[in-house]
Amino acid sequence: MSLSRAKIRKRQRMYAIGAILLAVGGAAALMLTAFEDSVVFFFSPTEIAEKSPIDPDQRLRVGGLVVEGSVAKLEDGQTVAFVVTDMAQSVPVSYRGILPDLFREGQGVVAEGHMSSEGTFIASEVLAKHDENYMPPEVAASLKASGYWEEIEAKNAEQMRN
Amino acid sequence: MLAELGHFALLLMVVTGIGQAVLFSPLWLRSSMRMIAPKHATASATGPALSDSVEDSGFPSVPQPANLFLLPAVIMLLALFVEAALLNAFIVSDFTLPIVSGVSHSSTPLLYRIGAAFTPDGGAMLLWLVALSLVNVLLAVQLRYLASSGPTDANDNRFCQNTLSIVGFLIAILGVVTLIDADPFLRTTVAPLDGRGMNPQSQDILKVLREPFLYLGLAGLGGIFALTLSGLLDRAIDRRLGETLRFWTMASWVCLSAAIALNAYRSYSEQAWGGWWYWDTAENSLLLPWLLATALMHCRAVLEKTETLKSWTAFLGITALAAGWFGAYLTRSDLFAPLPETQLIPSDSVGLLVAFCLVFGCAYYLFWRAGDEMRDRRTFDLVSRESAMFLNSVMLSLIAAVVLIGTIYPLVLQWMTGDPITVGAPFYVEVLVPIVLPLLFLMAFAPALRWRQDEAWMVGRRMKLAAILSLITVLFVSIRFIDLSPAPLIGIGLAGWVLTASISDLWARLWRHPEHGESKYRNLQLLGPRYISMTLAHIGLAVLIAGGSASSIWEEQVVVSARAGQSIQVGPYNLQYEGVSLLAGENYATRQATFILYRHSLPVTELFPEIRYYPIRGVETREADIWHGRDGDLHVSIGDRDDDGGRVVTAHYLPMMPWVWAGMILMLIGGCFSILTRIILRLKKNGVSTS
Numbered sequence: 001m002s003l004s005r006a007k008i009r010k011r012q013r014m015y016a017i018g019a020i021l022l023a024v025g026g027a028a029a030l031m032l033t034a035f036e037d038s039v040v041f042f043f044s045p046t047e048i049a050e051k052s053p054i055d056p057d058q059r060l061r062v063g064g065l066v067v068e069g070s071v072a073k074l075e076d077g078q079t080v081a082f083v084v085t086d087m088a089q090s091v092p093v094s095y096r097g098i099l100p101d102l103f104r105e106g107q108g109v110v111a112e113g114h115m116s117s118e119g120t121f122i123a124s125e126v127l128a129k130h131d132e133n134y135m136p137p138e139v140a141a142s143l144k145a146s147g148y149w150e151e152i153e154a155k156n157a158e159q160m161r162n
Numbered sequence: 163m164l165a166e167l168g169h170f171a172l173l174l175m176v177v178t179g180i181g182q183a184v185l186f187s188p189l190w191l192r193s194s195m196r197m198i199a200p201k202h203a204t205a206s207a208t209g210p211a212l213s214d215s216v217e218d219s220g221f222p223s224v225p226q227p228a229n230l231f232l233l234p235a236v237i238m239l240l241a242l243f244v245e246a247a248l249l250n251a252f253i254v255s256d257f258t259l260p261i262v263s264g265v266s267h268s269s270t271p272l273l274y275r276i277g278a279a280f281t282p283d284g285g286a287m288l289l290w291l292v293a294l295s296l297v298n299v300l301l302a303v304q305l306r307y308l309a310s311s312g313p314t315d316a317n318d319n320r321f322c323q324n325t326l327s328i329v330g331f332l333i334a335i336l337g338v339v340t341l342i343d344a345d346p347f348l349r350t351t352v353a354p355l356d357g358r359g360m361n362p363q364s365q366d367i368l369k370v371l372r373e374p375f376l377y378l379g380l381a382g383l384g385g386i387f388a389l390t391l392s393g394l395l396d397r398a399i400d401r402r403l404g405e406t407l408r409f410w411t412m413a414s415w416v417c418l419s420a421a422i423a424l425n426a427y428r429s430y431s432e433q434a435w436g437g438w439w440y441w442d443t444a445e446n447s448l449l450l451p452w453l454l455a456t457a458l459m460h461c462r463a464v465l466e467k468t469e470t471l472k473s474w475t476a477f478l479g480i481t482a483l484a485a486g487w488f489g490a491y492l493t494r495s496d497l498f499a500p501l502p503e504t505q506l507i508p509s510d511s512v513g514l515l516v517a518f519c520l521v522f523g524c525a526y527y528l529f530w531r532a533g534d535e536m537r538d539r540r541t542f543d544l545v546s547r548e549s550a551m552f553l554n555s556v557m558l559s560l561i562a563a564v565v566l567i568g569t570i571y572p573l574v575l576q577w578m579t580g581d582p583i584t585v586g587a588p589f590y591v592e593v594l595v596p597i598v599l600p601l602l603f604l605m606a607f608a609p610a611l612r613w614r615q616d617e618a619w620m621v622g623r624r625m626k627l628a629a630i631l632s633l634i635t636v637l638f639v640s641i642r643f644i645d646l647s648p649a650p651l652i653g654i655g656l657a658g659w660v661l662t663a664s665i666s667d668l669w670a671r672l673w674r675h676p677e678h679g680e681s682k683y684r685n686l687q688l689l690g691p692r693y694i695s696m697t698l699a700h701i702g703l704a705v706l707i708a709g710g711s712a713s714s715i716w717e718e719q720v721v722v723s724a725r726a727g728q729s730i731q732v733g734p735y736n737l738q739y740e741g742v743s744l745l746a747g748e749n750y751a752t753r754q755a756t757f758i759l760y761r762h763s764l765p766v767t768e769l770f771p772e773i774r775y776y777p778i779r780g781v782e783t784r785e786a787d788i789w790h791g792r793d794g795d796l797h798v799s800i801g802d803r804d805d806d807g808g809r810v811v812t813a814h815y816l817p818m819m820p821w822v823w824a825g826m827i828l829m830l831i832g833g834c835f836s837i838l839t840r841i842i843l844r845l846k847k848n849g850v851s852t853s
Contacts, residue, residue, distance in 0.1 A: 023560050030592070073804060098799065
């Protein structure tokens with residue numbers, strides 16, 4: 001090799017920078033496309049009612065309170081149907097599988113899945129909570145938006161007093 | 163009383179840490195001064211040897227190597243005392259401490275009372291401090307040892323002191339953060355009658371074990387950080403530093419890997435869907451430092467071997483701790499989900515964030531200032547092992563960047579637009595698969611490449627066998643399962659590629675000098691522990707990827723409503739549901755189902771998935787039960803009872819899932835093998851040289 005050491009070093013640095021730029025550029029492009037189609041947005045039942053019909057291919061999350069008395073098992077014995085509400089609007093949800101540990105009527109819940117064309121939310125996942133007092137933050141936000149939050153707070157305060 | 167003593171010891175520890183930072187630091191301060199204002203010190207900065215003369219003029223003299231142990235030993239004892247005081251409070255259930263009453267209960271079993279001590283903010287920080295003081299002592303031993311075994315000069319002494327001074331500084335700052343953010347020894351005036359109880363989801367031996375491993379790993383990264391920074395101050399990012407870093411990169415990597423493996427297995431056995439990685443914040447914050455530690459481990463080898471990639475290695479050495487620290491901040495703060503578990507005092511871990519900015523602001527500033535001095539003197543070709551390792555570490559860092567962005571993107575978007583979003587598995591799969599697959603492809607080349615320069619056609623010749631074998635695998639798999647999505651198939655093919663390449667390289671090396679008439683055993687010895695541990699870890703990764711891909715393709719899920727005596731067909735197995743019995747655990751009641759597992763109508767084993775009810779918190783948890791068969795895992799969990807008396811049963815058959823666990827274990831064995839053989843060799847050499 002007749003190239004001087006400085007030249008080799010320069011070339012080497014160029015390769016290194018080129019490799020890094022290529023990798024970073026590729027990853028950025030990948031991430032941008034992924035943010036476009038695999039990020040899951042959260043909808044409250046009100047937003048679903050406003051935006052319907054929603055493309056059945058779009059994955060989304062819906063959250064709210066499980067309406068008391070709405071949980072029912074369908075004939076096949078594995079699919080559970082329930083209604084999620086933010087006290088302004090409600091969405092029927094169906095889920096095939098085992099519900100998470102802390103699923104209760106009247107409690108907050110978040111389900112991930114897609115809207116069917118009949119307007120039922122087909123959940124592929126119902127998310128567990130960490131703690132019995134925990135309210136998923138999105139659910140809390142949507143309840144605040146619908147004005148139901150104060151009522152819950154008052155109820156909780158009353159329970160604490162008893 | 164013991165808690166107050168513990169509190170005092172914690173304060174004392176901070177003071178001693180500052181003491182260590184300052185006492186060892188005249189040199190540290192001076193060299194930072196020199197770096198910040200190089201013009202004033204040009205006379206003394208021309209060479210490290212010259213700085214000796216400066217030491218005599220006015221600066222305190224260098225502590226002798228024997229004195230190096232004093233402060234680290236004191237800090238270690240204090241740390242052990244503090245931890246013992248906290249554990250004691252948990253063991254005797256001292257509910258006057260809010261930290262105890264928040265996460266423990268008098269009915270919590272002893273093991274989990276101890277485990278609960280690690281979960282809240284203050285307890286976790288304390289664990290980190292204990293681990294860091296252990297690292298402090300080990301560093302002192304190692305540096306003293308290195309200084310005594312080789313030719314010693316003032317340079318070594320200075321390096322050693324700078325390092326210990328930085329670790330002392332880290333201990334002091336983390337101690338202060340603990341005291342400000344989440345002082346574990348605060349007492350309340352009115353103690354509750356009993357505690358709130360441990361979060362039932364954490365009440366598991368794997369979860370308890372995860373914490374020590376995680377914080378040992380983070381503390382090890384702290385040691386790497388100190389060594390790197392001290393190398394930067396000395397402008398000596400060189401072969402010796404690479405050698406010193408060896409133990410620390412390997413040890414941190416092993417600890418972090420163990421934490422990840424424990425976490426994965428815990429998730430797997432807890433949930434009903436048979437998955438083992440959720441991409442949630444806690445897992446991502448484990449993954450971040452692990453990825454960077456892996457990248458660093460490879461660059462360090464390059465640094466030690468050829469003294470190239472200096473600045474990149476130094477950058478990774480700093481960034482690995484930054485990632486771990488930031489991850490700790492993410493899980494400790496309530497940025498993502500309010501975790502009542504860790505929120506005893508609503509401090510938001512601001513102190514940890516401020517300290518993060520301070521420490522890494524300084525560190526990156528020093529790195530930037532030293533940048534020009536770290537230029538590599540040597541070069542390497544495009545086709546060489548160095549460039550393979552470099553590419554590898556770039557890609558690993560890229561993966562880390564993607565994970566970081568995926569973790570904080572929802573936060574940023576919500577902050578800016580108010581849209582609540584979730585970034586979950588689909589995002590990571592879509593972005594990471596195109597990065598991981600080429601990484602695997604390139605990974606197979608590295609062991610077969612020569613250092614400095616190599617010829618592409620020669621590499622091709624060496625890789626011929628592996629290429630043919632893996633092509634056959636890919637063809638076989640893709641012809642048989644043509645209708646499946648391509649990514650997992652490519653995953654299996656590449657896993658086969660890595661596996662065959664590793665084995666054929668090992669084979670070639672074993673038969674390298676047949677003419678010498680020496681046995682293969684001699685060749686095995688010549689290979690050295692490094693090569694063996696590297697091959698083990700690479701094979702482990704290949705096995706893991708193959709298992710993960712295969713189980714994701716061929717997974718079978720059955721959800722049925724079962725009655726006693728009913729038989730459920732899953733994959734090659736038959737599960738017979740026997741019924742549910744009510745049992746009492748130590749602090750929970752459980753509905754335990756009994757299943758008899760049959761294969762080809764022969765009973766294999768019995769499985770007992772449970773639903774546990776923890777009355778203290780009023781929480782139910784599900785515990786799956788798993789049978790690890792030869793060809794796959796059988797994963798069963800139970801749900802609620804139907805109105806008509808059946809019980810919902812979810813059964814998964816996950817073919818090749820044991821490969822995932824075996825791969826993780828192989829990687830861990832590889833790491834441990836490397837550390838142990840190194841220590842044994844060291845001791846042997848030492849024994850020879852002293853006798």
